[in-house]
Amino acid sequence: MSTGLPVLRVTQPSDIPDAGLDLRADVVVVGSGASGAVVAYELAREGAKVVVLEAGPYIPSTEFSEHTPTAFETLYQDHGNQTNTTGDLIVLQGKCIGGSTVVNAAACFRTPDQVLAHWAREHGLDNLSPDALAPYFDKVERNLSIHPNEPHEVNYNGRLLLEGAAKVGIPASPTSRNVKNCALSGHCLAACRTDRKQSMLVTYLPWASELGATVLSGTRAERFEVNGRRVTAVQAVASDAEGREKPVRVAAGLVVVAAGPIQTPLLFQKNSIGNSSGQVGLNFACHPSLAVYGEHAGSIYGWVGASITAHAGDIENPLEGGYLIEAAAAGPVSTSSSVDGGVGADFVDFMAKSKNLQSSVTLIHDHNVGRVYLGDDGRKNIEYDLDDRDFESVRTALRGTARIYFAAGAKRVFLPTTRRTTIERESDIDSVINSLTNGKHKYRLTSYHPQGTMRMGADPKRSVVGPDGRCHDLDNVYVPDASLFPSSIMVNPQVTVYTMASYIADGIVARG
Numbered sequence: 001m002s003t004g005l006p007v008l009r010v011t012q013p014s015d016i017p018d019a020g021l022d023l024r025a026d027v028v029v030v031g032s033g034a035s036g037a038v039v040a041y042e043l044a045r046e047g048a049k050v051v052v053l054e055a056g057p058y059i060p061s062t063e064f065s066e067h068t069p070t071a072f073e074t075l076y077q078d079h080g081n082q083t084n085t086t087g088d089l090i091v092l093q094g095k096c097i098g099g100s101t102v103v104n105a106a107a108c109f110r111t112p113d114q115v116l117a118h119w120a121r122e123h124g125l126d127n128l129s130p131d132a133l134a135p136y137f138d139k140v141e142r143n144l145s146i147h148p149n150e151p152h153e154v155n156y157n158g159r160l161l162l163e164g165a166a167k168v169g170i171p172a173s174p175t176s177r178n179v180k181n182c183a184l185s186g187h188c189l190a191a192c193r194t195d196r197k198q199s200m201l202v203t204y205l206p207w208a209s210e211l212g213a214t215v216l217s218g219t220r221a222e223r224f225e226v227n228g229r230r231v232t233a234v235q236a237v238a239s240d241a242e243g244r245e246k247p248v249r250v251a252a253g254l255v256v257v258a259a260g261p262i263q264t265p266l267l268f269q270k271n272s273i274g275n276s277s278g279q280v281g282l283n284f285a286c287h288p289s290l291a292v293y294g295e296h297a298g299s300i301y302g303w304v305g306a307s308i309t310a311h312a313g314d315i316e317n318p319l320e321g322g323y324l325i326e327a328a329a330a331g332p333v334s335t336s337s338s339v340d341g342g343v344g345a346d347f348v349d350f351m352a353k354s355k356n357l358q359s360s361v362t363l364i365h366d367h368n369v370g371r372v373y374l375g376d377d378g379r380k381n382i383e384y385d386l387d388d389r390d391f392e393s394v395r396t397a398l399r400g401t402a403r404i405y406f407a408a409g410a411k412r413v414f415l416p417t418t419r420r421t422t423i424e425r426e427s428d429i430d431s432v433i434n435s436l437t438n439g440k441h442k443y444r445l446t447s448y449h450p451q452g453t454m455r456m457g458a459d460p461k462r463s464v465v466g467p468d469g470r471c472h473d474l475d476n477v478y479v480p481d482a483s484l485f486p487s488s489i490m491v492n493p494q495v496t497v498y499t500m501a502s503y504i505a506d507g508i509v510a511r512g
Helices: 034-045 068-075 113-123 130-143 156-168 204-210 263-271 332-338 345-352 388-407 426-434 494-510
Strands: 021-030 050-053 089-091 146-148 172-174 176-178 214-216 219-227 230-239 245-257 282-284 290-295 308-313 323-328 357-364 370-374 380-383 412-415 421-423 445-447
Touching: 021 034, 021 230, 034 050, 034 204, 034 245, 034 494, 050 204, 050 219, 050 245, 113 130, 130 146, 130 494, 156 172, 156 308, 156 323, 156 357, 156 388, 204 214, 219 245, 219 263, 245 263, 263 370, 290 332, 290 388, 290 445, 308 388, 323 388, 332 345, 357 388, 388 412, 388 426, 421 426
Parallel strands: 021 050, 021 245, 050 214, 089 445
Antiparallel strands: 146 176, 172 308, 219 230, 230 245, 282 370, 290 357, 290 412, 308 323, 323 357, 370 380, 412 421
């Protein structure tokens, strides 16, 4: 029986003949995540013939296991093991049809005004004012059913964050999410099998498909055919389950590279294009995140309910030491990997008390000190270590989290250090956190939000992409993903990416 809903049609590697495909299109989009899907739909809506190339597999939501280890193996870049060169930071990205939108926590924030003002002042992006972007924020929020969590969607873990923050005077509120009738299963990071999360897999991609867009999974873009200042075709390789590789070539008048802040610069580097500024791959930032736990006398069951339910902190001033604390669902296994639970009897006791733990993750606005590049061996490198300036923001976030936890009734706080560090009483907060020092392999860092690497700006000497999203060096190549952010934004970036992609697509349409 037909549901009347748009259907996503995907060409998988097994559908491609051994001889491969030679396609022609108006637009070829590399990447099917937050930016690629939005651009594909918006241009298909205007009548363009669109082809989308996605390196990851197509896994329908009905096949999601909602089992995190399985999700890492099947839906994440490098099976969830993508790290920095130091080896102390995990960088999580989706690698599947729908990209990271399929496996993110659904948290939604608009870009802070302070960030947009900084972009205008330092990078000449006067076009990206809050007023100019407001219609695009409104549109994507409407399209994706983004709304603040209602009371029944804020679990006990989230309520404790709100209550503790109110007692110590730290701003806090329920978090907005892109969900419809959320089942509150807490499996967002393992992908939503009931299609309640409004990811690209169930929204913009099916919409684009219904308008005639061709979507190919398991098809990795490799080479650009270049003629002067134009890329005339993208060469890709489709790999099927038996390991057979099939060539795919897409000739197009417009090329949109939306592979994300790590793969996009690597693709440019591999093809030696678009880098007259020398900025391709530089300016990497990632909102290094730390999980903090507060032990209570009673049960909390922090893993019950939505993945993100509430947040606290100074999110209006990211460039002035602001920070964000998110009440995040955490089960016993993820808890044991986030902090030092001890060994032997200590570990057994720690795990037995996991139901009593209040859990949150901290986010900061980090400086763009990292870079992404291909090594001499052709392998990917993510070079990033926590900057001393950013470590001060980390300490501020940890201090705020501990204050909230003790105000909410916690009797002990576990910090995300590689060796167990706890705060045993509220009066010890400053002394313990002030004793923390920056350094490699000292903290259990995770990044969900890679950014930068294809910096947007008005000056071609200092940036890769212009204010309209088009590469300075190329007349028909656009980059709409989070790699174009001139700085990190501190908050979860998906709404900013949707909005920027929608804005860039609108500009493409206006220019014909």
